[in-house]
Amino acid sequence: MSGEPSFDLAEFPEPGTANATPGSTPRLFYRVDRLIPTYVEIHENRTVVPESRATLVSSEISGSTLHAPAIDLDVPAYLIPSSTPGHSHLYLDTPMPWWKYRLLLRVLTFVGILEPGYYKASVRRRATHLRRPGVTKSTPTQMEDKVTIARIGLSIFS
Numbered sequence: 001m002s003g004e005p006s007f008d009l010a011e012f013p014e015p016g017t018a019n020a021t022p023g024s025t026p027r028l029f030y031r032v033d034r035l036i037p038t039y040v041e042i043h044e045n046r047t048v049v050p051e052s053r054a055t056l057v058s059s060e061i062s063g064s065t066l067h068a069p070a071i072d073l074d075v076p077a078y079l080i081p082s083s084t085p086g087h088s089h090l091y092l093d094t095p096m097p098w099w100k101y102r103l104l105l106r107v108l109t110f111v112g113i114l115e116p117g118y119y120k121a122s123v124r125r126r127a128t129h130l131r132r133p134g135v136t137k138s139t140p141t142q143m144e145d146k147v148t149i150a151r152i153g154l155s156i157f158s
Contacts, residue, residue: 021057025068028061029054069113083136091130098126 021027030046032055046056059067076093096104102123109119122128131137 026062028058030056080133089130
């Protein structure tokens, strides 16, 4: 497309010298002749290649018709590991009204990214809540401390 800037791949480090692609999903990898900074031209010359030669990581799962989301977010995002192995807490710095947020949560639940119980609890609260980084499910709250103290007190007199 004339007038549109493009990136010359010679300007970038040799593919495969950076960190490996995160995750354990066997994704397809592509190499393109040039990277186009807009989404207008979608018919670039893509070739499936080994990860070490790739310039693009696909959502396509190798040997399958399924996809594993690989999304270019256009907002600041922070992914913090949860105390539950394999789970994470996602923070998006994108203010939005409740009705849009609820729709986002519903779609994420529909596609299996969120648990239905988390969605239902969030709708009841009209907000999502996450444990602060460093706070685990086993970290007692003040109420749990009082219950524990009461149980210990009762067991002394039993």
